Amino acid sequence: MEMIIVNKNRIAACLLTASITVSLLTGCKKDTEPSVTSSETTAAPSVSITETTETTPESSSFVTYTAQEYKDAGVNELNSVPVLMYHRIYGTTNAETEYTGGNVDKDGYNRTSEAFEADLRRYYEQGYRMMRLADFVSGYIDVPFGYSPLILTFDDGIRDVVLQGWNDDGTPVFDPTCAIGILEKIKAEYPDYNVTATFFVNSQLFENGEDNDKKIMKWMVDNGYDIGNHTYDHKTLGKCDAAEIEKQIGSMYKLLNEIIPGQYVNIVALPYGSPETFPPEKPQYEKIFSGTYEGFSYTTKSSLLCSWTRSYSPFVRDYDVRRLRRIRGYDNNGKDWDIEMNFKQLSEGRRYISDGNPDTIVFPSSDNSKGDWLKNTYGHQVITYDK
Ligand SMILES: [Zn+2]
Helix, strand or coil: CHHHHHHHHHHHHHHHHHHHHHHHHHHHCCCCCCCCCCCCCCCCCCEEEECCCCCCCCCCCCCCCCHHHHHHHCCECCCEECEEEECCEECCCHHHCCCCCCECCCCCCCEEHHHHHHHHHHHHHCCEEECCHHHHCCCCCCCCCCCEEEEEEEECCCCCCCEEEECCCCCEEECCCCHHHHHHHHHHHCHHHCCCCEEEECCCCCCCCHHHHHHHHHHHHHCCCEEEECCCCCCCHHHCCHHHHHHHHHHHHHHHHHHCCCCCCCEEECHHHCCCCCCCCCHHHHHHCEEEECCEEEECCEEECCCCCCECCCCECCCCCCCECCEECCCCCCCCCCHHHHHHHHHHHHECECCCCCCEEEEEHHHHCCCCCECCCCCCEEEEECC
């Protein structure tokens, strides 16, 4: 019973953050991605290859495409990527909830299993293919030619992995309506979807009992899932001093390292999305990114906001690995940055479309016409084409 009250507080605080960020967005037009212009030309499109100073490994296994093929497929690796933020998945139908669409609570942080399964099928049909968040923050995007990357994240661990028992061969039996139950079903159905997700947990892990959760987590990392840090006690880090931040982040990494040594991801989903910024006058926030707790040293590669919209490509100027934006997985009739609104905007010329080669960055030259939009190449070869 106590747990339920805590969860309600979490939902309320998350909503507050989301409301603030939405109004900031509408107020000051934060989103400054260049719009895709269609400059019609009679000349055949040409490809321009820029050699980077760093050595790019030979990638002879990848096909090279012509400018016309890039153009026809709309290849653009400077465009945006949906990183979905889900919380709990409940084994109910949409008709069984009193809220909009597949929402299980008023603010839509929790989703019905019916809606979540439909989300996954829709993303697939729209040409999205999943990839690991850890690869994304490393600038390594391996999605087939003409397809778009999709990243799934889950916060809190509750109702994400619900154990029903163990098979004789030691593999877990999941509740088919929890998040991983549905992911495993979709994985079997769509082998080319590359089903994967990153689960951000607190010290209570997935709440199947400590021994069960430890065994499940080992199974998860061996079966294409990742586990990251959501702080030990789900604390609002923006209200903590340096010592408390170091304890919250460090003790959670320490626990993960005991259960799945070296196999967790060094990424933090910030509870309540706090802090949202890391100003120099708040040096304690650096403890999110490096520190030592009880002799255990850690570093954090990326932190994730409780956000409202798509992430920038890791290659562009406005991408911030410490403030990674996520889309809240909820329904609101296509308004207020729900799934439908975000994916509609992506489909209208803002969507990252892959060239099929993780070692190259391909985009129309007009998208970097001022030369300041492409910022980080991660050592990849850059290829531009005329539209
Ligand atoms: Zn949380």
